[in-house]
Amino acid sequence: MLDIYNDKYSYIIILNCLEEIIFCNKNFLNRLNYSSGEILNSNIKKIIISEKNIINQLDKENKTFHFLSKNNELIKVNFNISVEEFNNNECIFLIGKEIINEKSDNLFLEKSIYELLYKNCSKTVRENYLTEIKEISFNINKILTDVGQKMLNYTQADGISIFLYDNKKEGLKPILKLKNSSMYLENIDFIPLKKYELDSQKYKDYFNNIYLKNTAPNFSMIDYNDNNEVKYIGSYTIELNEELFGLVGLSFKNNTRPKINNNEYMKYNCNRIAMLIKNIILSNQVYIENKKRKYTERELENYLAVxxxxxxxxxxxxxxxxxxxxxxxxxxxxxxxxxxxxxxxxxxxxxxxxxxxxxxxxxxxxxxxxxxxxxxxxxxxxxxxxxxxxxxxxxxxxxxxxxxITKTIEIENEKKLLEKAMDAEIAKNEFFSNISHEFRTPINIILGTMQVVNKKIEKNNLEMDSLKKYGKYIKQNSYRLLRLANNLIDISKMDIGAYELRCSNQNIVNIIEEITLSVADYTKNNKINLIFDTSDEEIITYCDADKIERIMLNLLSNAIKYTPQNGFITVDITRDESNIRVSVKDSGMGIPQNKIDNIFDRFSQVDEFFNRKYEGSGIGLSLVKNLVEMHGGYIKVNSEINKGSEFIFAIPIKLGKEKECNNCEIDRKYKHVERCDIEFSDIYN
The missing domain is CATH 3.30.450.20 (PAS domain)
Structure with a gap:
């Protein structure tokens, strides 16, 4: 059956319900210069020029359609439309013949102009838009002039004008005035008009149509110089996908009657003008964007280089x-x-x-x-x-x-070192100011006490009880001076690396317990509860017993100083696989958070921002930290204001080879009381 269709002289097209081409005979394909593979299974809108669907026109026996060939030639075909069965499906049959009394060269988009527009634009795109915009605009004006002349020849109108819409100024600007229109529109350079006015129903019915001049509203506000020779006016919108670009106007004199098929012709051509303008707008935009991109690329390259x-x-x-x-x-x-x-x-x-x-x-x-x-x-x-x-x-x-950022980091490091040195210098200045007070106070007390004793001796009025009391004052303040001198000497030795530990294998639990119990009198006098607890009764490790005592005495003296009456001090000893851990916890005033990080710094004092209750040089905790670290351990503190502090130090559990026989055990026990007196010499009852 398909062979029969191909033998016929007529053009035959078969569409499915979606208006997709499922068959074209050879005559039609040859006339449009397409192969079957190029249009089969495509929607008929690919080759037809019509705003209406084929299905909506099934009730019309004869219908003329405009087809655009592959060579951009307009071909008119008069079709009979019917619904018949094809391959067991209902399909739309279009059977017709070409209308040959109208020549395709009447169209304004003849091959030469089409190539001028589209092929040149395509070439411009491919070559990155090397042609300047003004040259493209010049080509548009030339094309539109040729278009207008072709329209005049086809419609036999007495005048034609083309207006383009200016979105910025919101109005129509005449860019083409041919024949009588150049006279009628002589004084019109711009027509202010909002787009919503053009879209209103008042004017919309008169678009894409020819009407009597005296029956239509003057939507364009064109005066035509009050020329009574004009009888008919045609107004056609230049638009694409509902985007308005302008209007085309035709004028006919009293003795000229417009052709019946002018409307289809003009609508088709206005659509092509819209395509032309849209293409040029897009071309210009791409050209501008491409220039921007090239400029940006050059700018980026220059930026990266410098x-x-x-x-x-x-x-x-x-x-x-x-x-x-x-x-x-x-x-x-x-x-x-x-x-x-x-x-x-x-x-x-x-x-x-x-x-x-x-x-x-x-x-x-x-x-x-x-x-x-x-x-x-x-x-x-x-x-x-x-x-x-x-x-x-x-x-x-x-x-x-x-x-x-190497230099930046070096500068930051140097800045930190400088700040640290400045802080150390400030601390030293504060220390020497404080140390002078530390020396002067006990010396003044000793001298004052001696003066009182001498006076009483001169008057023969010195009683034994008074003598004991004055002797106690002298002894305590002498211990204060001795403690301060010892600390200064030890810290100096540590700075030059001359301080040595005298280590031996000792039961550290016993050492800590003895020194804790030896301060019981001080805690009792200050009404503080002292608690000692240990998980092991014996832990042998290699340590310097005198230095462990000194660490404990310093921590306990600090705890007593800052713990109020009826408070508590707890000493707790635990161990793990490799370390012995000693905690000294109190319920005292606590340490501010901004001081915890500096608590072990030399010359730093905990109660800098409090009313100082006790005297102190500020080097005790620094000395403690050094002694702990010399044993290979560490020390830290947990504290909260008004809730107390907990000092924790840990040293490794290990056995060492004793260098010599230490006979200091008896001497150490004998001197417990004296050492406590020296360490606690700045605590007054």
């Missing part, structure tokens, strides 16, 4: 893919060397694991991350880089920028 930042693209495999020129200036490696080696080869070994871990994290988060990383310079030293990176999942690359 930028102090390092820019790079890194692949997921860990290799540089592209780098900016200044990498060589910062790291010394040439571009070829950097591109040929994995980045991890030049990352500092201490930061390698964290660098790899951050890469995995960045791949998941796909966010900009910032890190400071040390990279190896070609000459061997390391450069600190501030590394900013963003992972692009689609391309599997890292876009990175880096900045050399």
């Amino acid at each position: 930028s102090v930042d390092l820019v790079a693209i890194v692949g997921k495999d860990g290799y540089f893919k592209k780098i900016s020129p200044n990498w060589k200036n910062v790291l010394g490696w040439s571009e070829e060397e950097l591109l040929s080696m994995p980045i991890v080869n030049i990352v500092h070994i201490e930061e390698l694991e964290s660098f790899k871990g951050r890469k995995k994290h960045e791949e998941i988060d796909q966010q900009i991350t910032r890190h400071n990383i040390r990279f190896k310079h070609k000459d061997g030293h390391y450069v600190h880089l501030e590394w900013n990176s963003m992972y692009t999942k689609e391309e599997e690359i890292y876009i990175t920028t880096s900045r050399d």
